[in-house]
Amino acid sequence: MTKPLILTDVEGTTSSISFVKDVLFPYARNALPEFVHENSDNPDVRRWLDTVAAENGGICTDEMIVETLQGWIDEDRKHTALKALQGLIWQDGYLSAEFAAHIYPDAAKALKQWREQGHTLAVYSSGSVPAQKLFFGHTDAGDLLPLFAAFFDTEVGHKREADSYRNIAARLNRPAGEILFLSDVVEELDAARDAGMRTALIDRREDYPEPRTGEATHGHHRVESFADVRPA
Numbered sequence: 517m518t519k520p521l522i523l524t525d526v527e528g529t530t531s532s533i534s535f536v537k538d539v540l541f542p543y544a545r546n547a548l549p550e551f552v553h554e555n556s557d558n559p560d561v562r563r564w565l566d567t568v569a570a571e572n573g574g575i576c577t578d579e580m581i582v583e584t585l586q587g588w589i590d591e592d593r594k595h596t597a598l599k600a601l602q603g604l605i606w607q608d609g610y611l612s613a614e615f616a617a618h619i620y621p622d623a624a625k626a627l628k629q630w631r632e633q634g635h636t637l638a639v640y641s642s643g644s645v646p647a648q649k650l651f652f653g654h655t656d657a658g659d660l661l662p663l664f665a666a667f668f669d670t671e672v673g674h675k676r677e678a679d680s681y682r683n684i685a686a687r688l689n690r691p692a693g694e695i696l697f698l699s700d701v702v703e704e705l706d707a708a709r710d711a712g713m714r715t716a717l718i719d720r721r722e723d724y725p726e727p728r729t730g731e732a733t734h735g736h737h738r739v740e741s742f743a744d745v746r747p748a
């Protein structure tokens with residue numbers, strides 16, 4: 517019998533919200549002005565800067581674009597252009613070992629066990645796919661990149677839209693009912709369930725001091741760590 521595929525979110529699920537909010541975001545926010553100034557002629561960067569400019573009416577200086585991006589970071593806006601640029605900036609931080617990506621010990625242990633048991637593992641995060649690969653390649657539990665068979669970001673669709681999960685199931689060539697999606701955000705789980713996926717709400721006290729119970733779970737199976745997730 518085919519083992520369920522496990523699709524996991526990152527921030528608030530495999531890893532702490534505080535690492536993303538207190539390490540990754542400030543690092544990117546502070547590095548943006550110099551990064552844009554030094555890389556504005558790089559096509560891989562300019563394509564995203566032009567996307568941001570287009571959303572600001574098209575006539576923007578790079579300084580105005582930087583201000584917009586820093587505002588989006590402050591708002592935790594999950595904009596694909598911002599996430600792509602953040603991923604390019606974070607590469608320097610990981611490769612220079614200024615930081616390692618946080619991974620909860622229960623998540624690292626469970627992901628390795630599930631892989632050994634034959635489950636296919638994949639990631640769906642607002643962080644860009646390159647940023648996800650950097651993240652899992654440089655965790656405080658070592659290089660976990662080999663555990664994962666596929667990575668998805670908001671280029672497949674936004675995380676609160678059911679079609680995004682339909683697209684992911686199609687790209688994985690698996691029936692949605694054979695996929696278990698793990699996330700800390702109930703609205704993401706709602707969208708995954710609407711697409712036919714199984715779901716589990718990861719409700720960690722470190723990230724959510726007030727437990728989400730009863731109606732707050734939106735009927736999703738609630739656990740406080742990966743140790744309590746039952747993939748089969």
Ligand SMILES: CSCCC(=O)C(=O)COP(=O)(O)O
Nearest residue numbers: 526527641642643647648651
């Ligand atoms: C894994 S790359 C950095 C994470 C990030 O930028 C982000 O916004 C994570 O949001 P998620 O969808 O994983 O909750």
Ligand SMILES: [Mg+2]
Nearest residue numbers: 525526527528
């Ligand atoms: Mg999350």
